[in-house]
Amino acid sequence: MSTAAMNRNPPQAADSSSPVLSLIDITKKFPGVVALNQVSFDVRAGEVHALLGENGAGKSTLMKVLAGKHQPNGGKIILAGEEKSFENPKQAKKSGIVLIHQEQSLVPEMSVAENIFLGSLPLKWGNRVDWKKLHADSTEILERLKCTFSSRDMVSNLSIAKKQMVEIARALVFTPRIVVFDEPTASLTDHEKPVLYDIIRNLQEQGVGIVYISHRMDEIFHLSQRISVLRDGEYNGTLNTADTSEDEVTKLMIGRTLELDHASKPKDFGENMLELRNLTVNGVFEDVSFNVRKGEIVGMYGLVGAGRSEVAETIFGLRKPSGGEILLDGKVESIRSSHDAVLEGIALVPEDRKDQGLILGMNCRDNMTLSALGSVSSMGFMKTGEEKVVYDKYQQAMKIKTPSWRQKVGNLSGGNQQKIVIGKWLHTHPKLLILDEPTRGIDVGSKAEIHALIKELARSGYAVLVISSEMPEVLGVSNRIIAMYDGRVTAEFDGDAVSEDKLVQAITGQYVTDASGPVPAASA
Secondary structure, eight states: OOGGGSBSSOOOOTTOOOOSEEEEEEEEEETTEEEEEEEEEEEOTTOEEEEEOOTTSSHHHHHHHHTTSSOOSEEEEEETTEEEOOSSHHHHHHTTEEEEOSSOOOOTTSBHHHHHTTTOOOEEGGGEEOHHHHHHHHHHHHHHTTOOSOTTSBGGGSOHHHHHHHHHHHHHTSOOSEEEEESTTTTOOTTHHHHHHHHHHHHHHTTOEEEEEOSOHHHHHHHOSEEEEEETTEEEEEEEGGGOOHHHHHHHHHSSOOOOOOOOOOSOOOSEEEEEEEEEETTTEEEEEEEEETTOEEEEEOOTTSSHHHHHHHHTTSSOOSEEEEEETTEEEOOOSHHHHHHTTEEEEOSOIIIIIOOTTSBHHHHHTGGGGGGGEETTEEOHHHHHHHHHHHHHHTTOOOSOTTSBGGGSOHHHHHHHHHHHHHTTOOSEEEEESTTTTOOHHHHHHHHHHHHHHHHTTOEEEEEESOHHHHHHHOSEEEEEETTEEEEEEETTTOOHHHHHHHHTTSEEEETTEEEEOTTO
């Protein structure tokens, strides 16, 4: 489909029916930033309309305006032919607009049931909570979602993926007209994604309009009927999904065609920087052995729960091993804490950047120097000038987009937040860099920049371990790939020789290798 054939204004439905929702010339300003500039967008009943754009393009801001979390500086919201103005999310929900957040908004100290019905708890005589009805209704919703946890479980005890399912369950409490899914599969397992797709199709059949925000193109082309793109806070076009391609959508998002190359495969690497020998944490993973050489990128691939992140946490001193050895630069190390790990030259970019990698209420400069405060302080006092030098160095090198170092990290896009986490750890000058899901929830442009950075770090001599649940990412950056299943390493592949089929078989326990080559898995 040519650029000339693109719909530059949000199109009407093919049958000329009016959209159930229209956002017209929405403008939203924050101090020093115009987040949205006269953006228009519409959704038809029973449609999945994908909303795409790079991190910081304005997608989440537009949806927060729709859901009453932000009030616009200009423009109109038309719902079912009637102009609306929402002062808070509760008003939007009463009108049938439900936003399923990318950033989870659950209360950890409350049960699953209490979170699902938060703000609308069933009451009985005397204005008391009807606990029996609360748990019965919650259980019914969880069963529809095929969840394996109980309505009585505390949210604080749930995994990230299960918390996301609770967020989705909250939307089903209401009778929605519009449901906004903001990166809904970012933390879901492969088992849970089809359940979500079935929920979306069910909502479509009921005539509910769906806004779907995701950076995963396979999901966009699988689910949506139309795709609208924002760029730098402005509307940049709408495409019919059936008439376009990933290349055209990407070009509309970032202004260029994205070249996705595979990792270069140098013949020689340096000596082992990391070696694991039968590393074990009882009940979590067992007999994990592999190495990472200087200048090499090793990818770890597996399903959620395979034990990949737990291996990384053990290397970084966050878990105590019950057996095996960790060798750094040929020397057996006893790493008892993350402090020990940093002193030994290990850096971990964690899976959850918001909870584990950043302090969202602090500014960009202060976050950038958190891992090496000693380098920018003297006698307990911060050297603000040196902090600024460090921030400027990595801000420029990594192309972090922010109005100023004073900007709170919580106001940045996911891609820019991730760059600050990486920069923070690079400032410690590590020997081994571990990146756990380095591009989760990040747009294709920022993802390509981070992949290029990882490869450049390896060329500079860093030993890099990349943990990812995205096959294209693992194949694209890794010189070698370690596959895990059920707490064990099932196979090791050279980056040149691996096939997608063998990789899938390895992470589902159907295929393992040993020193003599591939052999059938015991469970196959």
